Amino acid sequence: VKTIPDRFSGLTGYLAAFRFPLLEEMRAEMSANLVDSLSSGSHFPVAKIRALPVRRDRSGVQTSPSRYRLTVARGRRGARNFPCTGDVVLLSDATSPCRRPADLTRNGRSCCLAHVKYVSDGALAFEMVASERIDQAERCYALGVSFCSLIPYSRIWRCLDYATAIERNPALVRVVAGDADTHHKVKFPSHLPGVEQLLPNDHVVPRAVILEENHNKMFALIDKLQGFSRLLGRMIAGNEIGAGNRNQIQNLWRYKEVILFLTRALDAGLKLPLTRSHAQIKEFCLGSASLIFCTVSGWAKLEGQRMDLLLIDEAAQLKECESLIPLQLQGLKHAVLIGDECQLPATVISKVAGSALLGRSLFERHCLWVLGNAATLGGSGSVWMELVRDAERRWCFFDWSNGEGVSSAVTLPPPSAPVVGCEEDNRAV
Numbered sequence: 001v002k003t004i005p006d007r008f009s010g011l012t013g014y015l016a017a018f019r020f021p022l023l024e025e026m027r028a029e030m031s032a033n034l035v036d037s038l039s040s041g042s043h044f045p046v047a048k049i050r051a052l053p054v055r056r057d058r059s060g061v062q063t064s065p066s067r068y069r070l071t072v073a074r075g076r077r078g079a080r081n082f083p084c085t086g087d088v089v090l091l092s093d094a095t096s097p098c099r100r101p102a103d104l105t106r107n108g109r110s111c112c113l114a115h116v117k118y119v120s121d122g123a124l125a126f127e128m129v130a131s132e133r134i135d136q137a138e139r140c141y142a143l144g145v146s147f148c149s150l151i152p153y154s155r156i157w158r159c160l161d162y163a164t165a166i167e168r169n170p171a172l173v174r175v176v177a178g179d180a181d182t183h184h185k186v187k188f189p190s191h192l193p194g195v196e197q198l199l200p201n202d203h204v205v206p207r208a209v210i211l212e213e214n215h216n217k218m219f220a221l222i223d224k225l226q227g228f229s230r231l232l233g234r235m236i237a238g239n240e241i242g243a244g245n246r247n248q249i250q251n252l253w254r255y256k257e258v259i260l261f262l263t264r265a266l267d268a269g270l271k272l273p274l275t276r277s278h279a280q281i282k283e284f285c286l287g288s289a290s291l292i293f294c295t296v297s298g299w300a301k302l303e304g305q306r307m308d309l310l311l312i313d314e315a316a317q318l319k320e321c322e323s324l325i326p327l328q329l330q331g332l333k334h335a336v337l338i339g340d341e342c343q344l345p346a347t348v349i350s351k352v353a354g355s356a357l358l359g360r361s362l363f364e365r366h367c368l369w370v371l372g373n374a375a376t377l378g379g380s381g382s383v384w385m386e387l388v389r390d391a392e393r394r395w396c397f398f399d400w401s402n403g404e405g406v407s408s409a410v411t412l413p414p415p416s417a418p419v420v421g422c423e424e425d426n427r428a429v
Contacts, residue, residue, distance in 0.1 A: 004320075004357045006365060014177030015160045018321040021358040022160070026153050028350030030088065033147040034101060043097050043145045044081040045073035049134055052127065065129045067117065070144070072124040082124060083146035086154070087116045089128065091141040098143075112141065115150065152322075155300040159324040172310075172327045172335050176362065214269045221262040228255040299326040306331035315339035315363035319346045323362045337363045 001020045008014040037043070052067040070091075072082060083089050090104070092111045098104050104111045114128040134141070158164060165173060235248050273284050286292065286305055294302065296318060307329050312318065316339030327335060341364065348359040 001352050001356045003355070004360065008177045011165060011174055011177045012162055014173075015162055015165060018358070019157075019160055021353045021356040022153065022156060022321060024356075025348060025350045025353040025358055026148075026150075028353065030148045032349055034090065034145070037145045037147040038098055038100060038103075041097055041099075042081050043143050044083075046091065046141050046144055047071040047073040049141060051134070066133065067127055067129055068114070068134055069125060069127050070114075072144075074124065081146065083116050083119070083126060083144075084149065085116055085119050085126075086149050086151035087146045088148045088150055089114050089116060089144050089146045091130075091134075091144045093141050095142055116146075152297050155297055155325055156321050158300070159328055160321065165328060168328050168330060172332050173324060176327065176366075214266060217262050217266055217269070221259065221266065224255055224259050224262065228252065228259065231255065296322050296325055299329065302329065305329065308333055310335045311338065312336070313338050314343075316341055316343050316361050317346050318361050318363070319348075319359060320362040320365060321358070322346075337366075339363045 001024050002017070004017045004021060008017065048071050050069045050071075052069055054062050054066055055064040056062050090111055090113055092098060092104055092109065094104070094109050103109075112134065113131040116126050116128050118127040120126060231248065231251060235252075273280055275281065286302065292302070292305075292307075296312070308331060310326050310329070310332055312323065312326065312335070315323070315337035339361070345364070346359045346361060348354040350358075353359075
């Protein structure tokens with residue numbers, strides 16, 4: 001496993017530099033989690049394993065891996081240790097729980113690795129792809145243990161594929177890798193705007209979707225539904241329906257008329273898709289949103305959505321290869337990394353991967369370049385003075401005293417060390 005360098009010759013070398021350290025980290029995590037799961041007894045009993053039909057082409061050749069449906073035995077332990085989609089499980093034919101990895105193959109025992117592909121809702125069963133052919137007539141697996149999730153690793157691995165990266169055309173990834181010389185200007189305001197100026201209501205929720213009158217009708221509908229529910233509850237509790245209380249029934253009819261009126265008005269006023277499909281509703285919400293808050297790994301679900309600006313918080317605790325997941329979104333022009341260089345770096349289990357700098361963040365690798373008036377910034381007695389001194393020690397400070405030539409100064413650093421500037425005055429980072 002080679003050390004991840006500070007500079008890269010191109011996108012191909014940049015993506016390839018993370019593959020072997022990432023594989024080593026995945027191996028170390030699987031090994032450590034297996035030991036912990038076995039020692040803590042986090043296993044589930046296997047009731048039965050059934051082979052699923054496989055896909056074959058016209059010539060009879062199998063075109064998909066063999067899938068199996070595993071049913072977990074009913075009980076407290078099976079429900080508690082039930083795996084999730086994307087987990088790696090280990091199946092063993094041992095009749096008693098194994099406390100150490102060496103016990104898995106002792107006395108002629110056998111084991112098998114499997115990857116959970118689909119978990120059935122409401123049933124203790126899941127579909128899986130096994131590392132070898134499973135025949136219950138020859139070998140009966142009695143126990144299973146889930147010890148690692150491959151979802152984060154698979155999402156990172158897809159981002160390290162060169163063909164996929166070229167297809168997505170990630171301009172920011174090319175800049176980070178030093179394979180492009182692209183600079184986008186960001187004009188900062190001279191004052192700090194208020195929240196109303198930053199996030200007006202029509203930017204958070206489009207006015208075409210929710211108007212003020214629709215907003216009021218939604219709250220009125222909720223209020224009428226709650227009133228209808230309270231009234232009906234009192235009538236049922238007091239057995240007043242059977243007694244034929246006409247006033248209460250008339251009140252229920254009034255509630256019903258108002259609820260139907262508000263429902264029809266909202267149906268005509270809201271431009272919402274007429275569907276119950278979860279995928280279409282999700283696509284509509286994402287397409288109508290101006291701001292999306294998400295975890296770094298969760299950005300993989302937003303493939304196909306176009307974004308202009310990416311803001312990563314706690315960037316100092318994020319592996320650089322993980323940051324490639326949001327950086328490969330289409331349409332990105334700017335990426336802002338927020339973090340503290342004094343914080344602990346990302347957790348790396350493997351010592352080999354750690355020595356290869358897998359835990360280094362994009363925030364750490366990219367130094368801060370300062371552009372401004374040395375006399376003004378250095379003598380200000382504020383945080384600017386410390387920033388200028390640090391930049392001068394790293395030869396990353398450009399003295400822009402006369403206010404001219406800023407465009408040529410910005411292009412001096414190498415592409416992998418971006419400069420962020422402000423055009424309002426000569427104090428900028």
